[in-house]
Amino acid sequence: MSETTEKKSLGPHFLIAGIILVVILAIVFWPSDEKPDPVETPKPQIDEPVITESDEPEVFETKPAPPTVELEEKDEVEPLPELEEPEPEPLDVSDPAIKESLINSASADESTVNRLLVNEGLLQRFVVSVTNLANNKMAPNHQLLTPPEQNFRVYSQAGKQWIDAASYKRYTPYVNVLESFDNEALVNVFQTYKDDIQAKYAEIGDPDKDFNVVLLNAIDELLDTPEVPVPVEVYSDSVMYKYKDERLENLDGPQKQLLRTGPDNMRRIKAKLREIKALIEQNGLN
Structure with missing residues (x-):
């Protein structure tokens, strides 16, 4: 298909990008506050000595105690130097570090994940995309993934236009990567960057609102999408x-x-x- 056909597609946005990153950083799986019961350390058993009549008590020589040394008022005891705790290394929030964390969270081929993810502004793009999703809007200038290489396609039949199944297949590699992400690994990614995510949301949204709430609203927006039978009929209004x-x-x-x-x-x-969403609700974050 020509570039003109692609421009006339149903919006030049790639929501799948937002979906995948929503899943990557959406798992708010807080660690449990429960602690294991303390383990009692058994006291060592000491065998009492058996004294017989033939045993004679052992005589120990007592030595005089060493003389007491009194400090004069002018003598001062120097305090031990305080040990300074090493400062924790600052969190690396650079795009290469975040991208590496995401790649390591997936079982899909590393080159595939690396190719699909954008290389800059990952946290900023994620926060903007989720915020727009929660408000039922798109974020066309904040794509999180690279666009599909294939163009949107339609076919004509009986004087009508229908979405070609090939248009659906171009999104399958993205969905395959989505399913390859390990939930526990994603928990660690979110926990690592959640403070920075909240800080970025405070800059563009309500600073008093928890980003987790926004995230759940975005997920619900997508889950409410109706499922329709195929083929799906479309028409052109000369623009899209x-x-x-x-x-x-x-x-x-x-x-x-x-x-x-x-x-x-x-x-x-x-x-x-x-x-x-079930993981979030199980942990009382809904």
């Missing part, structure tokens, strides 16, 4: 393609974008998001 079904066209931007990933990919994405 739109859904023929008004109920779909009237959906929020993020939900319409999620529909573009196709029914199979959308089910897989939703399954992962439900898993993440």
Whole structure:
């Protein structure tokens, strides 16, 4: 397809980028406050000596105690120098460090994850994307992943235009990476950078609002996307393609974008998001 066709697609945004990073940093899995019961250390048993009649008590010579040394008033005792605790190394919030943490959290091929993730502004892009998702909006200038190489495609049949299944398949590599992330590893990534995430959100949102709440709202926005049968009919208004079904066209931007990933990919994405949401709710953070 030509570049013109791609520009006429259902919005030049890549919501899947926001979805994957939402999942990567959304798992707010707080450590338990429970501590194990203290272990009692058994007292050593000392065998009492057995004294017989033939045993004679041992005689010990007592030595005179050493003379007491009294300090004169002018004598001063120098205090021991205080040991300074080493300062913790500052957290590396650079893009290469964050990207490496994310790559190490996935079982997918390292080169694939590295290729799909953008190289700059990861935390800033994530916070902006999640904030916009929670407000039912898109963040077109803050993509978190590189765009698909293939163009959006449609086909004509019976005088109507339908979304080509090939358009859905171009998102499958992103979903494969999404499913490859290990939840426990993602917990560590979020816990590592959560203070910086909250600080960035305070700059663009409500400084008194917990970013976790915003994150849950973004997840709910995506989970509320309806599932529709294929093929899906679209039409062109000379600028872009739109859904023929008004109920779909009237959906929020993020939900319409999620529909573009196709029914199979959308089910897989939703399954992962439900898993993440369940972990959050189990820990009382909802």
